[in-house]
Amino acid sequence: MRSRNLYVYILASKIGGTLYVGVTNDLVRRVAEHRLKAVEGFTEKYDVGRLVYFEQFDDPENAIKREKRLKKWNRAWKIRLIEENNPNWDDLYRGIAGGD
Template identity: 80%
Template sequence: MGARHYYVYILASHIGGTLYIGVTNDLIRRVGEHKLKLVEGFTEKYDVVKLVYFEQFDDPENAIKREKRLKKWSRAWKIALIEKDNPGWIDLYPEIAGGGG
């Protein structure tokens, strides 16, 4: 059995738009659920479905700690974190889902 991974991710409605931070053990499935509007609530209401940032962890404790820490960050810090690796706020989902783009 392979090692299990956990992910902290940031979704955005558009460049500079509304942000959502979540944690999951299946990034492709979870972001897919957000995109298909299967997750009721915030992301569905505000159309926050672009995967603009994620981090991978080997254990749930560290992933959950990181998620809680990021949620406390100022908006400016969150934007800087996204733009460090993804300055164009490109949707990373097609890349991780194997769809190519």
Template identity: 60%
Template structure:
């Protein structure tokens, strides 16, 4: 049986900047779309292009539920999640497989 890959991710405009949470089945492609401002959207208007956090899921329903849960979080909770895994808010895009 083929495994499936889904990712919940957080983009930022910079350290402590504007945050965006999303879900995708192709993280590199989706982040590239945000970076290239493919669509007139929240991320393009606010220059949110730095991948600062992501997590892998194999079940789309779990990934969507997690994305929705994180979107409802207070900003401080999202910031803590990012800093627990990426204290310096490095752009993780270039390290993607």
């Protein structure tokens, strides 16, 4: 099986706000869809579009396992993971989308 990049990511509505965990093979496109509210659902309803955390994988099975594991984590653990890597809850989207 050919390897390709996959991403597990966490979006937030604001600092300390509603969280969403997802997996995708195109992080820039998928986060843009969330931000533009292109797909009805949880992120549109709760205005979740700030990319606060992501991990890159080259194996789909491991990416999906990680996403499922993170979804089962309690909120405090997710917040700790975000703050260990992104203490100010900066929106990481501009950095990955080619912005400054």
